[in-house]
Amino acid sequence: MEKASFPLMNSHVRQILRFIVVGMSAVAVDCLLYFILIPNLDPNIAKLISYICGMIIAFLLNKYWTFEKKQHTIIQFYKFTLLYVSTLGVNVGVNFFILTHISSITLVGFTIATAASTIINFTIQKWWVFKK
Structure with missing residues (x-):
């Protein structure tokens, strides 16, 4: 790997790893409160x-x-809120669909709903909400 691209690679890897840690923290809060x-x-x-x-x-x-x-910018908060309101619909909808059509196991619905909204959230946050 070229030396010039290495810092960029580290930046992306660091963001992904941090997003995973943040996501796990947010999911822990979500899951705990849900149950x-x-x-x-x-x-x-x-x-x-x-x-x-x-x-x-x-x-x-x-x-x-x-x-x-x-x-400090209110625009980021508005974008983030718009994103999360949108993915809230995805999250609740997927959870509902799984629980009513695929599995009555609450953890299954929760996990699949969380995975769907996580993929959407990282992509949109990186390229729209918090873009440079």
């Missing part, structure tokens, strides 16, 4: 609440740590 709320709420409402809490964690950690955007 705390689900005995008392409709699964879709529980998922909505837990997802929003995970979203807040993800915004803060991705902005300041993963993508290292220190400036």
